[in-house]
Amino acid sequence: MQDVREYGNDELVALVPLPADDANKYTRGTLTAVVGSERYPGAACLAAYASQRMGAGYTQVFTHPAAVPLVQGFRPSLVAGPRSALPTKLSPSLPGKPHAYLVGCGFDADDGASSKLVHFVLKHAEAPVLVDGSGLDALVPEKGRRLLKRRFLNGHATVVTPHAGEAARLARAFDLPTGDPYALARSLSLAFGVVAVVKGPVTFISDGEETVRMAHGTPALAKAGTGDVLAGMIAALLAQGMDALEASVLGAELHARAGLAAAARWSAIAVCAEDVVECLPAALAELVGAEGTLR
Secondary structure (H helix, E strand, O other), rough: OOEOOOOOHHHHHHOOOOOOOOOOOOOEEEEEEEEEOOOOOOHHHHHHHHHOOOOOOOEEEOHHHHHHHHHHHHOOOOOEEHHHHHOOOOOOOOOOEEEEEEEEOOOOOOOHHHHHHHHHHHHHOOOOOOEHHHHHHOOOOOHHHHHHHHEEEEOOOEEOOOOOHHHHHHOOOOOOOOOOHHHHHHHHHHHHEEEEEEEOOOEEOOOOEEEEEEHHHHHHHHHOHHHHHHHHHHHHHOOOOOOOOHHHHHHHHHHHHHHHHHHHOOOOOOOOOHHHHHHHHHHHHHHHHHHOOOO
């Protein structure tokens, strides 16, 4: 791990995307989240809520029809609709109106529509895309790899956020070794043309050229739904126009700090994913409040 990097506090503070005084909800970034399923509707709620707390100006959710009422009731400020309402022409990311897409959180592996949704977003989104959860399985077949290559060549960032098991499944597509998470993050990035966030007690983030180590996690985050929270956070930063590697680093760091804040309040035993989102403001205040730049 000779070239692994760790960001210092001042470097992290410099990444925080503070809104301009004349900002509106569109200049602050739109996130389109294609997430959740009939079996896992909560993932849509958690990822979308986290994106709001992480600064996205406008979050719209497309989910399984059965999950729509739950998302609407969970956060009235979320715009939610069924998957069938997803536009056939996806909005691009434009100067002054940044846009990003999140796909895969809470997908049901037994749902035959999951891979089609991932491939559709990868093909048509002229904007950053984050792929998480069961949606990662759609990247392994030849079609998924071809779409990723095309996005890479066209300059559209893609971020993947696998845990160890998901990373191993991705690695098998290229017979990559999986014993070293640092090397695995870098290898996945190079093989798939993505920014890879390999989650664990120590998280490694790589764009193939630079690999970052984030070691501030807590076992309090070893709960269902916390991965959906992280995906929503990073996707929100992408929606605000951030560089994909920097968005991943800042999102992972704030996710860890929010987990620590939640553990301090409720104990490492009692923390749930919802608590991590609730503690994001405290994590932001801890990171940048002392410098007087959080407003």
